[in-house]
Amino acid sequence: MADNSIKISEKNKDYFDSVFQVVRLIPSGRATSYGAISNYLGTKGGARMVGWAMNASHTQQEPVPAHRVVNRNGMLTGKAHFSPPEKMQQDLEKEGIEVKDDKIVNFKTVFWDPSEELTLD
DNA sequence: AATGTGACATACC
C-alpha cells in the first residue's frame, strides 16, 4: 500500500504542491471537499488555501483534476474558474458523477476523504 | 511586519 502515500511532512516546494498532490490522487468518479484536503494537510481552517491553490493549479504543468474538488456542500463553486465553466460538470459526469444544479448528487457516496482513503506511512 | 485577499466552513437569519 502506501503507493498513494505522499510526503507532506517533508519540505515540499510549497503548500500548494501538497494540495496538488492530494488532488491528483483523487480517483476517477470521486470528489472531495476543500476542507477535507486542508484537514488532511493539517490546516483545518485553511480550506480557503486549498481553493487558492487550485487557482494556482493552472500554472502547474501537470494536470490537476480540480473538477473533483468541490465545497463541503458538494456544490461546484469553482466551476466559474474553469476554462469553460461547464467543463467542470461535464468532466464530473463523464466520470460517472451525477451533477444537478451545479451540485453533486449523492455527494456523500462519491465523497473521497484523503485522511480515510489515503495512508501516510 | 502589516494589510488585503481568497474556487471555504460554520453559524445565524
Next chain:
DNA sequence: TGGTATGCCACAT
C-alpha cells in the same frame, strides 16, 4: 436557496 458575519490560514504586495 440566498445573504450576512466571523474564523481560519497562507500568499502577494
